[in-house]
Structures are given as structure tokens and as C-alpha cells.
Amino acid sequence: MYVLMDIMVSPGGVGTSVSPYVAMCQKIFEDAGLTHTMHGYGTNVEGEWEDVMAAVKRCHEDLHAAGAVRITSHMKVGTRVDRKQTMADKVSSVQDKLDSR
Amino acid sequence: MYVLMDIMVSPGGVGTSVSPYVAMCQKIFEDAGLTHTMHGYGTNVEGEWEDVMAAVKRCHEDLHAAGAVRITSHMKVGTRVDRKQTMADKVSSVQDKLDSR
Amino acid sequence: MYVLMDIMVSPGGVGTSVSPYVAMCQKIFEDAGLTHTMHGYGTNVEGEWEDVMAAVKRCHEDLHAAGAVRITSHMKVGTRVDRKQTMADKVSSVQDKLDSR
Amino acid sequence: MYVLMDIMVSPGGVGTSVSPYVAMCQKIFEDAGLTHTMHGYGTNVEGEWEDVMAAVKRCHEDLHAAGAVRITSHMKVGTRVDRKQTMADKVSSVQDKLDSR
Numbered sequence A, B, C, D: 001m002y003v004l005m006d007i008m009v010s011p012g013g014v015g016t017s018v019s020p021y022v023a024m025c026q027k028i029f030e031d032a033g034l035t036h037t038m039h040g041y042g043t044n045v046e047g048e049w050e051d052v053m054a055a056v057k058r059c060h061e062d063l064h065a066a067g068a069v070r071i072t073s074h075m076k077v078g079t080r081v082d083r084k085q086t087m088a089d090k091v092s093s094v095q096d097k098l099d100s101r
Helices: A019-031 A049-065 A087-099 B019-031 B049-065 B087-099 C019-031 C049-065 C087-099 D019-031 D049-065 D087-099
Strands: A002-012 A035-039 A042-048 A070-080 B002-012 B035-039 B042-048 B070-080 C002-012 C035-039 C042-048 C070-080 D002-012 D035-039 D042-048 D070-080
Touching: A002 A019, A002 A049, A019 A035, A019 A042, A019 A049, A019 D087, A035 D035, A035 D087, A042 A049, A049 A070, A049 B049, A049 B070, A070 B049, A087 D019, A087 D035, B002 B019, B002 B049, B019 B035, B019 B042, B019 B049, B019 C087, B035 C035, B035 C087, B042 B049, B049 B070, B087 C019, B087 C035, C002 C019, C002 C049, C019 C035, C019 C042, C019 C049, C042 C049, C049 C070, C049 D049, C049 D070, C070 D049, D002 D019, D002 D049, D019 D035, D019 D042, D019 D049, D042 D049, D049 D070
Parallel strands: none
Antiparallel strands: A002 A042, A002 A070, A035 A042, A070 B070, B002 B042, B002 B070, B035 B042, C002 C042, C002 C070, C035 C042, C070 D070, D002 D042, D002 D070, D035 D042
């Protein structure tokens, strides 16, 4: 089952600068070989369900090990069975509508 | 790793009535023996990481099998390493502040 | 335009105990006369669009005034034009399906 | 109060193709003069609180007028009082950590 995910990881109890922790998760997605794109409020990640969820779990485990006592992740998880669709497909589908105006 | 989750499952391509699909997921959480409470915009679920995520995956699989061509789940996933906390603890912690005013 | 909202307010830079801040928002929803129910990962709030959004804004303003340097709110905002529906209607609609099994 | 927002608009009761509706909201953010960037699971929008929220409301109103009987928006809304920060700042802050490894 292929999954398109968006994740925003919020470590708690680490002070006001959370970017080092977010960078740790980016590295995990990268090392897992998952297609991923960061934006201003999270990261789009896509791949097989088991691979994506394993990366999310490792993200929580590594951030706890790095000192984050609490972590809340906000995720959007999408699957479809009618056809294969990538994140890039979703964005270009909207862009096509905008361009044809 | 104990996880407190909130999940809102949105099946697509099934018409305007989504409650039968939401009920299917409630049944899955129940059968998995996970503590769960429904509210107006989702369901609080808590348990061990592997058990909770297996239930979420089964929810997507079963809803696809029941005719939902697309499914998007919106999840909040929280873990903490300083102390054990349940959903009930979180709510009562806020309620205590309200009662002491 | 009647809106069914779910909101989870996350103050940052205030240490590990966020419940006093969450309680402040509960008080704001209460004072605004909005129907609201707290759960383990947020609060369901319903009412007219302008009233609900004014309460959310006041929540950010008051929490900043109380010392939260950063605030992130995660919201679900639902409107419909086919019929009036309350949060209680949504929950009972799913419960009916579960009871009829 | 300056706000960094992420929004994913989900129209219901319009069939499986939602991209024309998403494009309508993009156009609204554009016409409102708000800085906005689309990604695979939503759109980053930033500006003054009143301007951003007015655009969200117009998005719901216009999509209902275009035939969407139900609309659910998933939003992240962030404010901070310690310093001015843009979406681009947030992304580059994480990117800096990745580059310095």
C-alpha cells in the first residue's frame, strides 16, 4: 500500500529552537530512501506504508534519545486504490487548473 | 513506546455519508483492544505504538475493501519519555485548572 | 455560516506544562457562549464563523500576553450547506451504525 | 498579528476530482495579495491575521457556491511575539542544520 504522507514533528521541552530536531527527521527520511520535500509547516514523504511508518517511529525514538521529553507529530496519511499518484502529480494537477484560466 | 493518538479518517469517493466508514474504524480499534473515545472530529486512541499503527493500517485496508477509493487520515501522534500519561490524565489536568479558578 | 471546529492550541517556550494555557482557551470559548467539548487532543467548538474565529484570535492574543512566545494551533474547520448539523449529530450518527450491528 | 498558516481544503460531495476546488482557493490567496506556496498536502499562506482569515472564509463561501455541499479545512496557524519570522525563514533554518552536517 503506497502512502502519501505529510508530517510536522513538534518536540517539547527543548526550548524555542526546534529546527535541529526537524533536521534529524529529514535525515531519517533521506537515509530511508523515501521521496521527501520540506515546506514551511512540515514535510511531504511518500513510499510504501511499512517504510514510511518505520521512519516516523525512528524519528520519535531518535528525538527522544536526543533529549525531547515529549513529541507530538501531526500527520496526514493518504492512500488510494484507483490509481498510482505521487505528491508531484497532486501539485501539478492543481497547477494545470490555474494555468488554464 | 506508548502513544496517544487522535485520528480522523476521511474516505473519498463514497458519497456524502461517511459515518458507516467511521464506524468500521471504531470497530477495528475495539477489536484490537485499544482504549478509544470518539468525539465530533475524530477518535482518541491509545496503546503501544505497534498496536495502534497496525489498527490504523487495517482501517485503511478495510475501508478500501469496502469501496473507498481514496482515504485521507489526519492523525496526531504523541509520545513522551518523562512519565506515563493517558488521555484521561490530559483532560483532567486541564479540568483541574478550570475548577480551581 | 455555521462552523464545526476542532482546535488544539500548542504554546511554545513555556516549559513542559501546557495545561494552564489550554484552560485559558477553554475559558474564552465559555465566555463567548460557544458550545464546546474538550477531548484528549483538543476541543470541539461550534457556532457562527465570526464568533468562533474571534474566539480563536483572542486565544492567541491572551496566551501571548500570558507569556507564550510562540503558539501553533491545529484546527479542523467544517461548514456545510445541505443541512444543519451539530457535533452531537456527528457522533450519534456513527454511534447509530455501531449499535445496529 | 502576523500569522504563518498551512491549509488543506477538502470539499465533499463533489466526486473524486478535487483539484479544481483547490485551484479556486489558490486564486483567492493570490487575489488577496498573500504570500502563498502550494505543496503536496496543502498551501502555506502568510500575512496579517485578519487578511488570512478573511481569505479562508471566502474560500469556504466560494466553494459552497461552486457546488461543494460540505467543506473541511485542516489548518495550522502559528503566531509568535519574540521576532518576525517568515515561512522561508523556517525552511532555511532547518536547511542550515542539514548543510552543516
